[in-house]
Amino acid sequence: MKHASTSTRVFVYGTLLGGEPNHRLLRGARLIGPARTQPRFTLYDYGPFPALASRGKHAVEGEVYEVDALMLAALDRLESHPRFYRRTPITLDDVGRVEAYLFPKERLAGRPIIESGCWRRHLQERKPW
Template structure:
């Protein structure tokens, strides 16, 4: 299943190299059913909001996913789960349980790169 990334793993961001040789499939967007919490150095995708989150889609292998699980603190900090994208395509993404994001500011645009504009 493809992997949806929305923060520091995107092209041009500081952790993109962790995707290794995965194949870029293009830009993607979630339906308006999420929130993007701002943790300063990274964002967190949270279910249950009303924001469409912008990101990128990658074809990933098991080895890369295992490395990303460690990097993302999965399953303690983030959980890799199946989600639907705008248009109905399915993918996996790293989500943070809502309780862990309480009190964090939200990125209303759903766009990590545009957060400081």
């Protein structure tokens, strides 16, 4: 008897994006496509990675992947869910309900806000020429 594996759709917006350092953890996942949140979030620069917080006013760009339970567990370990990031369901216009790793806003005081809502664009602008 074959077990039905549960799949979860996950919105990624930083180091898990295609071409970014942690994307290898998504090897084998199905790319649903590029996505953007509703303008209810804030993306912060946390140094080597971004942090997404709710109750903001920006739309954040990213990608949605469909992952299995093992891959979701690996992502939870990477993001130190629930101690560092908290995996939380959010709704995207085109994709519906997905999981996203959100950061507690109270731990982001003084961190720069990424106004564009796009980590890749921010990395390009941050590069010293």
